[in-house]
Amino acid sequence: MITPSAPLAAAGPGTLRRYRWPLMTAALAGLGVFGAVLVVPAIVRRRLSRRLAAVLLILAAAQGTGALVTVVMGMRAPICRPPTFSPPGQAAAYTTRQDTLWVSTRQALTAGPTGLALIYAQVRGADVCRFAPNGNLIARMDTGYARAGTMIGHLFLTYPKPDLTYEDLVPLTQHEARHADQWAVAGVLGGPMAFPAAYTADELLAPGAHNHFERHAGLTGGGYTVPDQPPRTLGRLAITLLALTFLRQAFRRLRRRTHRGK
Numbered sequence: 331m332i333t334p335s336a337p338l339a340a341a342g343p344g345t346l347r348r349y350r351w352p353l354m355t356a357a358l359a360g361l362g363v364f365g366a367v368l369v370v371p372a373i374v375r376r377r378l379s380r381r382l383a384a385v386l387l388i389l390a391a392a393q394g395t396g397a398l399v400t401v402v403m404g405m406r407a408p409i410c411r412p413p414t415f416s417p418p419g420q421a422a423a424y425t426t427r428q429d430t431l432w433v434s435t436r437q438a439l440t441a442g443p444t445g446l447a448l449i450y451a452q453v454r455g456a457d458v459c460r461f462a463p464n465g466n467l468i469a470r471m472d473t474g475y476a477r478a479g480t481m482i483g484h485l486f487l488t489y490p491k492p493d494l495t496y497e498d499l500v501p502l503t504q505h506e507a508r509h510a511d512q513w514a515v516a517g518v519l520g521g522p523m524a525f526p527a528a529y530t531a532d533e534l535l536a537p538g539a540h541n542h543f544e545r546h547a548g549l550t551g552g553g554y555t556v557p558d559q560p561p562r563t564l565g566r567l568a569i570t571l572l573a574l575t576f577l578r579q580a581f582r583r584l585r586r587r588t589h590r591g592k
């Protein structure tokens with residue numbers, strides 16, 4: 331009898347060979363380049379555990395579903411309308427697309443988490459539109475996000491800001507566009523969970539305005555006050571050591587599973 335953690339190869343002759351390419355694609359989509367480097371050798375040697383294969387397929391299915399939703403719903407979102415009392419030049423800037431190759435690439439690389447966040451926003455009745463100058467989507471809703479807004483993929487969940495002009499919004503939109511860049515790069519390296527994991531880990535060590543992702547995105551644009559003190563280090567050092575120990579164990583366990591198929 332095959333146990334849930336038995337190597338896939340044990341499920342029958344050629345099982346893993348038959349699904350080799352879908353699994354490799356799932357590894358890349360679900361775990362990014364670093365994850366795929368760890369897992370692909372096990373797929374090639376037909377020593378991948380069923381459990382790990384299931385995780386890969388679930389992550390890849392989530393990515394695929396999100397990307398599909400982004401194409402179907404996100405692409406059809408109307409261009410955000412400028413505030414009622416915008417000066418003419420600013421109103422035009424608000425609605426003029428400035429798509430570049432990187433904007434399109436960023437949208438493609440973050441399509442998975444963006445689509446899943448779009449589903450969440452739609453369920454909460456958000457008003458979704460596309461901010462033309464940087465191609466990011468905006469979901470305006472009353473609650474359901476952290477701080478003054480949360481960037482997921484290239485969708486910004488936030489509250490309506492009817493009184494802010496284009497000029498008022500430029501620093502904030504630049505800040506959020508950098509978060510979309512971070513989502514894209516982290517997604518390529520470690521899959522769709524990489525950015526939220528890295529951000530949360532950094533937040534534990536360096537919260538709020540000390541967070542390195544916030545600093546990279548620009549503190550003033552994000553509405554943070556630039557701190558004049560470094561974060562307290564002792565407690566954070568303990569958390570770092572704990573996190574590193576946990577990561578080391580998880581990494582070892584993953585290596586063991588991928589090499590022995592257990």
Ligand SMILES: [Zn+2]
Nearest residue numbers: 509544547552
């Ligand atoms: Zn931010």
